[in-house]
Amino acid sequence: MDSKIDTSPLPITVTEADQIISRYGNDAPSPLPSNHSHSLTTLHQNSSGLTLAHQDQDQQHSTTNHPSDQNQHHHSQNASKHPSQEFDPNRVTWLPDDPENPQSWSDKRKWVLTVICGIITVNATFASSAPSSATEDIVKQFGVSLEVATLVTSLFLCGYIAGPLIWAPLSELIGRRPVFLGTMISYVILQLGEALNTNLQTILVIRFLSGVAASAPLTNCGGLIADIWDPIYRAPAISIFTASAFIGPVLGPIVGSFVAGSYLGFRWIFWLMMIIGGGFTAMVYFGLPETYAPILLAKRAKKRRAEENRPELYSDHERADFSVKGILHRTLLRPFKMLASEPILVLVTVYLSIVYGLLYGLFEAFPIIWGDLRGFTPTQIGLLFIGVGIGTTLGAVMNIYLQQSLKTLVPKWHGHPPCEVHLYGSMLAGPFLVIGIFWLGWTGAYASIPWWVPAISTILLGASFTLVFISFQAYLIDVYLMYSASALAANTICRSAFGAAFPLFTRQMFEGLGVQWAATLIGCVGLLISPSPFIFYKYGSRIRTRSKFAPNLDLQMKSTVEEEEQREKTQEKKTEETMAGKSNNHQKGPEIV
Known part of the structure; x- marks a missing residue:
């Protein structure tokens, strides 16, 4: 993508933008499987768009950086999913299944x-x-x-x-x-x-x-x-x-x-x-x-700073460019x-x-x-x-x-x-x-x-x-x-x-x-x-x-999807061959000595 293009996260400015703005780029329903972690890293390195989308996802849908072992473990998982986003214990985000989310x-x-x-x-x-x-x-x-x-x-x-x-x-x-x-x-x-x-x-x-x-x-x-x-x-x-x-x-x-x-x-x-x-x-x-999740998280960060006397806590919204x-x-x-x-x-x-x-x-x-x-x-x-x-x-x-x-x-x-x-x-x-x-x-x-x-x-x-x-x-x-x-x-x-x-x-x-x-x-x-x-x-x-603004994440995912489809077809073929072999053995009956 052209380096002259402003790649700062874009706020929603029209009716339809927020309708589906986070549909796939901001809260993808399933992360890449672990055996494709290298592919994900490559996408992060080659597409500033994907990195930005995941950063916005973290802002709205990840777990809260609470100083508990459980939450730190969850954030280590998030870090593995999104290598570009380093774990910060002072960053306030969502807990798993957070009722306020x-x-x-x-x-x-x-x-x-x-x-x-x-x-x-x-x-x-x-x-x-x-x-x-x-x-x-x-x-x-x-x-x-x-x-x-x-x-x-x-x-x-x-x-x-x-x-x-x-x-x-x-x-x-x-x-x-x-x-x-x-x-x-x-x-x-x-x-x-x-x-x-x-x-x-x-x-x-x-x-x-x-x-x-x-x-x-x-x-x-x-x-x-x-x-x-x-x-x-x-x-x-x-x-x-x-x-x-x-x-x-x-x-x-x-x-x-x-x-x-x-x-x-x-x-x-x-x-x-x-x-x-x-x-x-x-x-x-x-x-x-x-x-609006960033506003809710900003209120949570403000409340926790007061209750826990931890001025270093912050939310992404408080550091955004407005x-x-x-x-x-x-x-x-x-x-x-x-x-x-x-x-x-x-x-x-x-x-x-x-x-x-x-x-x-x-x-x-x-x-x-x-x-x-x-x-x-x-x-x-x-x-x-x-x-x-x-x-x-x-x-x-x-x-x-x-x-x-x-x-x-x-x-x-x-x-x-x-x-x-x-x-x-x-x-x-x-x-x-x-x-x-x-x-x-x-x-x-x-x-x-x-x-x-x-x-x-x-x-x-x-x-x-x-x-x-x-x-x-x-x-x-x-x-x-x-x-x-x-x-x-x-x-x-x-x-x-x-x-x-x-x-x-x-x-x-x-x-x-x-x-x-x-x-x-x-x-x-x-x-x-x-x-x-x-x-x-x-x-x-x-x-x-040819677009300077389209991140084309689907095109970058295409090879991964094709590989998975090929593996599924190979596995189905093996399964069919195995079932056919069992069926032939059953038809032959027990060997008479």
Whole structure:
């Protein structure tokens, strides 16, 4: 790897980075067997990436350096596993099966926290789209153009661009829980300003600030899931989290249209968001503990220093680089450096940005397809988003099924299976996404076609959205490991910008070109990039070898896995020959003398 590249451990800066950041690089489920210790040492010597991954693993998942013989023995085992990490009796880490280690908590408790993460993510994304159903009411109320009214949605999404760059580093500095509580309280207070203010310019500024505050769950819920779940069994939790990020934007127009169309008026959308947000803030206060291991270990180190009068005790977090310069480099400079030099990141970012833009563009296209052409009311149009929600749920379930192979691949590859195994979902969903776009456009453009025909296409679109996102995000994280936060930061910024921009021109595009031809334009772009996952699946390993940021741990493990497979085949052959020999002797019977 290029010596000029900054190889300092990378903090999480975006939603998806923490989802799987420690899946294989940071907490590999099984170490290399003892007869391959030499191979592991070679990997440490030849890959700074692997060394960094293991150092981060030690920070979060190893045992506590307690001055007992038992713990010292355990650390000697850790040292043998990770030769680059010397045993330090003053370094405070986890005990075996430590009850304070979030990875050791009960499955029941983990699922409760996962559900809470899903709920507050739905709350955050619900707020992004709920006011979109009141666009025409805003135009009438404030006497502005449709484009200006659409800024109510777009500026909120712009907050998604700025927020992750603030909340992710802050959560690593002070912990997940304070960031969750602080941002959710701020979000609730800001909804009060949106509901009461009579000046549209002020409302737009508050909407942007609300987006910044609401982005915290998108940034840190994935990190919380990575904090508590074992990498082999994390796929269902990741699917729930990703699905919740799509269910929120789908629920927004449904609920918003009912509220705006009632006697309450569109301002009650903001009152409703404040009430719901307040309830979920109370839920977080009482039900969401701190889960970030470095913060918990820092508190343990501080407590032990006081109780045992041992000032030399420390945790890794207390010695990490959280200088302004270090944080700015990791959160601002490196993401764009990677975007300018990594072809995998560029193509995936373009793909996901278009998909994300399409999702929010649909909020403006639905009123044309079903309102202008078929005479549906705003409330009826909102109900059509149920199809996208159904598809999102189906996509999450399908992803769980597609990830089942990881249960065998992760141990087989000693925590580092080929990155391309994550592409099955996008390979399946990419073509169906294009089909769904053409289906929606060419059946929705003609009022003579029953309304339910284009409505069915929204199920296909919802499932494709979810599968593409989960698949590509997992792929990026496995490709770049300790640099994945920077990769996903660049990806998040670009796709949030697309999501903010699409609603500004989608309606004009559909009205100017016609529904069928506007959908054709979007579909052709999707068709153009749909081969991307297939290309990555076939040539991804070759492309990764030319990357300055991809550690390629799976490629380094390949020879070891092949040797083990060969030994297994040899052993199976010997066993079969032995069994065949015994069977022949039995058939011959006893020798007669």
